Amino acid sequence: MTRVKQTLTLLAGAGLASMALTGAAFAQEEPFTQTPEETAFIFNTLLFLLGGILVMWMAAGFAMLEAGMVRTKNVAMQCTKNISLFAIAGIMYYLVGYNLMYAGVDGGWIGSLSLWSPDDSAALAEAGATFGNGGGYAASSDWFFQMVFVATAASIVSGTLAERIKLWPFLIFTVVLTGFIYPIQGAWQWGGGWLSEMGFSDFAGSTIVHSVGGWAALVGAIILGARHGKYGANGEINPMPGSSMPLATLGTFILWLGWFGFNGASQLALGTGADAVAVSNIFANTTMAAAGGVVAAMVLTQLLYTKVDLTMALNGALAGLVSITAEPLTPGIGWSLIIGGLGGALVVVAVPLLDKLKIDDVVGAIPVHLLAGIWGTMAVPITNSGTSFAVQAIGVASIGAFVIVASLAFWLALRFTIGLRCSEEDEVLGLDKAEIGLEAYPEFGTGSKAY
Known part of the structure; x- marks a missing residue:
């Protein structure tokens, strides 16, 4: 026992001596320091990356929402479209989209037609481009964050034209939309183009992202026509219920979660306390606008149809989110509820109006993204005194x-x-x-049945 005590004493002494020597060595070295600019750089980059991850997760939300809203025999097709459009959006934004949107716009109409590279993006950031501030950010983090926005516009089109458009024509249009249409109009505002010079404001894209997808979907729906059997010869409207309301609900919650990245990371900086407060306020306003949209849609459907419609409630949440996206920072909670609530009410009014016009929108994306996007953009001057209704209308x-x-x-x-x-x-x-030779639910044996 005495020998054990002696051994432990020797080990303890050796340990203390080692710590003393190590401390002396550290005392001779320069202490670790990090500049405020470097700290801001790290936090700004982290905001882009985490926000981009959340927005990328919205692709899963769109896929699940559409899978639930279409009939069983078209579910695998919608999943195929959603994963392929996301891949195409990323490739096209690399090939032409990013630089078309950001490189050398300088108050004009269009950027440069060239490949994106990190060096080009860094040069833009150093030149004081309209995105990013504080201590800068990693160039690739900005590209990633901007890229995931592009696929959102294409996802809007996918849902509207579901169940009757062929796969490859849709994907070819996706190439054009994500590579050219979206970046060109995006350059007018976010790239420092002519709308930016006028004072147009669209914080995270009610118009630049959502109404762009909505306009493209509306034009496509008119040209494509309605699904067979949707509208009768005598003006009757035949409901075509979706395959899974649980999937549609899951998709909506995923989109709601992803919207915190969509709006929150559009602050474009997290390098100061003021930026952290701004991102927090954006989160709060974003979620309350969605809540307002849900409640407004539920109350209105109860009053108009004597029953609450789940699909209206889901689209009410999304419409509330789209509505607040143009300006999620300056409103308080109260105004966020009102702005989102009016967006949700728009959905309830617009869905039957589209049916009267025989415009077949399978998932309700036109009211949610186009009409609520326009409303949200026009509502910006209500809480942001630095904008005007006239300039907002010009932008829209x-x-x-x-x-x-x-x-x-x-x-x-x-x-x-x-x-x-x-x-x-x-x-x-x-x-x-018919199109991809694979059923989402083969055990149900849809065969010739029009499920």
């Missing part, structure tokens, strides 16, 4: 006109060349079998 109208004309040209080109729409036989069979 000019972007809308450009997207309508460009989309119309490409939709018509596709229609008269390779064709847009599947045959009636394929539509009845379901695009899972």
Whole structure:
């Protein structure tokens, strides 16, 4: 026992001596220091990366929402479209989109037609471009954050035109939308173009992202036509319920979560205490706008139809989120509830209006993204005194006109060349079998049944 005590005493002494020597060595070295600029750089980059991850996760939300809102025989097709459009959006934004949107716009209409590279992006940041501030950020983090926004616009189109558009024409249009249409109009504001010079404001993209997808979807839906059997000869409207309301609900919650990255990271900086407060306020306003949209849609459907409609409640949440996206920082909680609530009410009013016009929007994306996007953009001056209703209207109208004309040209080109729409036989069979040869739920044996 005495020997054990002696051994432990020797070990303890050796340990203390080692610590003393180590401390002396450290005392001779320079203490670790980090400049405020470097700290800001790290936090800004982290904001871009985490925000981009959340926005990328929205792709899963769109996929689940659409999978739940279409009929069983078209679920695999929607999943295929959503993963492929995301991949195409990333490739096109690398090839032409990013520089078309940000490189050398300088108050004009368009950037440069060239490949993106980290060196080009860093040069833009050093030149004081309109995105990012504080202590700068990693160039690739900015590209990643901007890229994941692009796929959102294409996802809007996917849901509206579901169940009757062929796969490859849709994907070709996605190439055009993500590589050219979206970046060109985005350059007008976020790239420091002519709308930015006028004072147009769209914080995270109610118009630049959401209404762009909505306009492209609206034009496509008109050209494509409604699903067979949706509208009767005598004006009747035949409901075509989706395959899974639990999936649609899951998709909505995923989108709601992803929106914190969509709006919060659009602050573009987390290098100061003021930025941290701003991001926190944006989170709070974003979620309360969605809450307002849900409640407004539920109350209105109860009053108009005597029953609450789950699909309206889901789209009410999304409309509230789209509505607050143009300005999620300056409103308080109260105004966020009002702005989001009015967005949710728009959905309830607009869905039957589209049916009266025989415009078949499978998931309700046109009211959610187009109409709520316009409303949210026009509502900016209510809480942001640095903007005006006139300039906001110019931005909404000019972007809308450009997207309508460009989309119309490409939709018509596709229609008269390779064709847009599947045959009636394929539509009845379901695009899972007809287009991709794989059913999402093969055990149900849809076969010739129009489930």
